[in-house]
Amino acid sequence: MVKxxxxxxxxxxxxxxxxxxxxxxxxxxxxxxxxCGEVSENFVYACSLERSQIQGSRGDANLVIKCRLCSRVNSxxxxxxxxxxxxxxxxxxxxxxxxxxxxxxxVEFSPRCGFACNGEESGTQFEVNLTDMEWCDYxxxxxxxxxxxxxxxxFVRV
Numbered sequence: 001m002v003k004x005x006x007x008x009x010x011x012x013x014x015x016x017x018x019x020x021x022x023x024x025x026x027x028x029x030x031x032x033x034x035x036c037g038e039v040s041e042n043f044v045y046a047c048s049l050e051r052s053q054i055q056g057s058r059g060d061a062n063l064v065i066k067c068r069l070c071s072r073v074n075s076x077x078x079x080x081x082x083x084x085x086x087x088x089x090x091x092x093x094x095x096x097x098x099x100x101x102x103x104x105x106x107v108e109f110s111p112r113c114g115f116a117c118n119g120e121e122s123g124t125q126f127e128v129n130l131t132d133m134e135w136c137d138y139x140x141x142x143x144x145x146x147x148x149x150x151x152x153x154x155f156v157r158v
Contacts, residue, residue, distance in 0.1 A: 001100060001101070001102055002034075002100075002101045002105065002157065003079065003098055003099065003100055003101070003157065003158045004098065004099050004101055004105070004106050004155045004156065004157060004158065005082075005095040005096075005097070005098040005099075005155065005156050005157075005158045006027070006095065006096050006097050006098070006099070006106070006109055006153060006154075006155055007093040007094060007095050007096065007153065007154050007155070007156055008086050008093065008094060008096050008151065008152070008153055009092050009093045009094075009150075009151070009152040009153075010086065010148050010149070010150060010151045010152070011147075011148070011149050011150040012086075012088045012117075012120075012147075012148055013136075013145065013146060013147040013148075013149075014119060014120045014121065014139060014142065014144040014145065014146045014147075015088065015117040015118060015119060015120055015126070015146045015147070015148065016087055016088035016089075016117065016118055016120050017085045017086075017087060017088075017116075017117055017118045018085060018086040018115060018116075018117045018128065018148060019083075019084075019085035019086070019096075019115065019116055019117070020083055020096065020097070020114060020115060021114055021115065021116045021127075022114065023048050023049050024047060024049050025047065025048075025083075025114045026045040026046070026047050026112070026114065027045060027046045027047070027078070027097060027099075027109070028043040028044070028045045028109065028110040028111075028112055029043060029044060029045070029046065029106050029107075029108065029109055029110070030042075030043055030044070030106070030107050030108040030110075031044065031065060031074070031076070031101075031104040031105065031106055031107065032104060032105045032106075032107045033067040033069065033070060033072060033074060033103065033104060034074075034103055034104060034105055035067065035070050035072045035074075035103065036067060036069045036070040036072075038067055038068060038069035038070065039107055040065070041068075043108075043110050044063060044065060045063070046062045046063040046076060046077075046078055046099070047062060047078075048062060048078045048080075048083075050062060052064040052075075054073060054075050055073045056073070059075075061075035061076060061077050061102070062075075062076060062077050062078050063075060063076045063077075065104065072103060073103070074101075074102060074103030074104040075102045075103065075104075076099050076100060076101045076102065076104055076106070077099065077100045078097060078098075078099060078100075079097075079098040079099065079100055082095075082097050082098035083096065083097045084096060084097070088120065093152075093154065093156075095158075098158055106155050107155075109153045109155075110131075111130035111131065111133070111151065111153070112129070112130065112131050113127075113128075113129040113130075113131065115127075115128040115129070115130055116128055117146075117148065119139040119141065119142045119144070119146060120142070120144075120146075121139075121142040121144065122139055122141035122142035124139050124140075124141050124142065126139075126146065128148065130148070130151065133149075133151045134147070134148060134149040134150075134151065135147065135148045135149075136148075136149075
């Protein structure tokens with residue numbers, strides 16, 4: 001079992017508290033089989049509300065995936081209570097979520113829709129789509145342009 005944490009670094013303009021919203025949030029990832037080294041061709045997702053049975057086991061996991069090359073069944077779980085918000089003014093890289101990986105290693109993350117943030121001065125909540133690796137809007141209550149850019153993601157062992 002390997003525990004990996006997804007960390008994010010970003011430049012925030014007049015916003016704070018960038019976070020995944022809802023328990024049905026989908027974390028889109030590419031995984032590598034630790035048995036043979038095969039990397040998934042497409043992004044797959046893990047969601048904390050979804051559980052799948054693990055073949056040949058009594059257990060279940062948030063993501064169960066069979067390697068196309070060696071046919072090994074691998075799985076991962078989102079660690080409960082590990083989902084955190086990215087705060088303005090904090091350390092460069094901050095953890096967003098942690099995964100308990102069995103037989104796979106996460107190699108890439110694809111941010112999509114389902115994020116939210118708050119205006120720094122006004123507290124206005126914004127729905128954020130990070131598919132383009134940047135986001136901008138205008139905070140009418142605060143009278144400021146708001147943006148998230150220079151996004152970087154990495155996985156670290158915990």
